[in-house]
Amino acid sequence: MRRLFGSMTTQERRDHIFAALLNLPAIGLICALILYPVGISLWISLHRYNLRRPEVFDFIGLGNYIEVLSGRDFWHSLQITLYFTAMSVFLVILIALGIALLFNQDIRGRGLLRSLLLVPWAVPGVVNGLMWLGLFGKYGAFDTMLRDLVALTNALLGLEIDYLGMASPVIALNAAITAHVWRSVPFAGIVFLAALQAIPSEQYDAAQVDGASDWNGFRFITLPWLLQPIMVVAIFETMNSFRAFDLIFTLTGGGPGDSTYVIAWQTYKEAFARLDFGRANAYSYLITLITMGLSIFYIRLLHRRGEVQG
């Protein structure tokens, strides 16, 4: 205690204790709402626990993890999720960057366009899924366009490609990615836009004086300034893609076959369809570990490069 409070006066010590007491409710709430569920979830993942037989709660150590990792379902859904995530992160960054660069220009109606950019972000996941189901489902706008495109290709090249619409595993998975990207772009766009506005204009002026082209201006000024926001967006979007569930629920229902069985969907099925909470919690921890690993990878890749001097 003496070391903790050092040479404080009695009044100062009282103030510190009082401050700590005032913080206790908040700390208690954090423990109750975050630490307890995280801890109990880990504990359950180490047990055989199916709600259909709630009386059985046997400690099996890493049994659930071994079972999950040795089954086909996990690796299949991980494969789908990695494709889903890679495509989503890439497209979100690319499209959001383009939009941010455009909206950073002095164009007419910029304020209105920036507000409209936020609209997809405000759409709930389930509504987003249903909306894209309308677009990709039978007689939907995209369905009709794709159908006509396939028909045209067949006619021009003498091919006989069958158009299956959302019954095609390729179209279903990529439709899910499209819907996910559409909803995720606004957040990334706003982050990039904020970062672009923080770049000192003197740097561009100096580059112009030195005769740098627009491309070189982007490459040597804009991009280094954006590396840290890109890292933030990449981490956020990776976690977001790994958690994609509501979209799959409404858009594809996991089908056709098991072509859209992303890992969050698989976790949901373990938890709520099989009621196997032991395995479902093991899935959740595996997702956490994977996203954590990917985040570390991003940070190592981009963090140092993103340190620029203003």
Place this chain on the structure above:
Amino acid sequence: MQRRTFLKTSALTTLGLAAGCAPAQPPGVIFKGWAYEPDLVRQNVDRFVQQTGIPVAYQSVSGNYHDKMVALFVSRTPLDCCYVRDDDFAEWVEAGWLRPYDDIPDIDINIDEDDIFPYNLESMTYQGRRYGLPYYTDISIWVYNHDMLQAAGFDRSPTTLDELTEQAVKVKEAGLRAPDGLPLDYPITLNFRQSPTGFNTWWALNFASEVELFDDEFNPIFPDDKDQRAERILQWLVDGINKHRIIDPNSLTANSSLRYSIGAGRQAYGLIDKYDLEWINNRRNSAVVQAHLKKRGVPQDEQSYAKVLRMAPVPSLEPGLRGTLGWTRMYSLAAQCRPDKVAEAWRLMNFLGYKDADGDYYTARHWFKLRGLGFAFKSLLDDPDIIAQTQLWGDVDLIKEQANYARARTNIMAPWFSDFTLYYQPEIQKVLLGQQSPREGLGRINKRCRELKREWS
């Protein structure tokens, strides 16, 4: 303010808030169900309250009913009586969330079980104990667009699957269009979207051909069942999608009920729940019926129904077979039903799922009258009012026949039914997409069933 006073006041406020947040239990029987027509449910409940004086706290559960109910059961939220789907029934009983009604003390259980269709009774019984009384129930029926078939030169729906292929190919070649002008690309759309309560089509087609998928001990007997019928039915579906192109591939992902597509005239044949027959033959909902009546010059306010979308026995591998799928939605007592409410909850369940104080199947009749919902009671099919109403849009004799032949899914009472559902649906879809042969798909499902059976034994 003094520090001590501040801390004391904070503590008291927190305690006060905690006490205020403690859930107050509503008076009367707590009754929950999924959010289908809650106002009509409330009407039935009000009548019960009027007749018995027992208060009821009815709450409709919106969203995913299964998942929300699981949360309520696990958290021991006060609940006396609830809706149960036959798909979830075995799972919920096995988990100890429902209680049977055949052992309630001091209650005279007087249910005329002979008046309940066998598939309903079977679906509400687990290991010999009675758990449920029917909310509504129905059978899967085959429907066809009579006007389209006539335009293609046919006067009746096919009875066998081979005949159906021939007819559908000709219907497709006839270049027919829906009332909104869209071409009829595929005469048949079925529902093969993955869903915990889905794939009724697969079961109905199998039962129509009298396929036994499981034995009495829930052992799978496909793909080597009698004459390999399960395999042949799947092959018919695969050919319909990929070879003859008479079945819409969207059958695998279509989200909405087929009644919209049938009512809009975008398909000539389909398999639906019988209660949708009323909906699709009502000109308010159906462009097909509207176009039909308009063509005949029938004024809007003169006639609401026309039997253009007709029911027929589900086509089978051989002629003369009549089977189909029947399913049940029921009322059950929750295991957490409060001891002092069990008798009252039973009376509510008895009223809603059986007879009112006047001895009438009041709620079953009410649901049928207002929404065309099916019922589990044989005698109601002889009721003159019900016959008169059904004849406006359906065929009472055929409904009676099909209801008598209907069967519940053969392994629905297995505690691993929901695990089976998770596995077989994507496997069947892979077969339909041509990613594996029917034999391979059925073989994999068979293997998984045996594993599940071992796991749960």
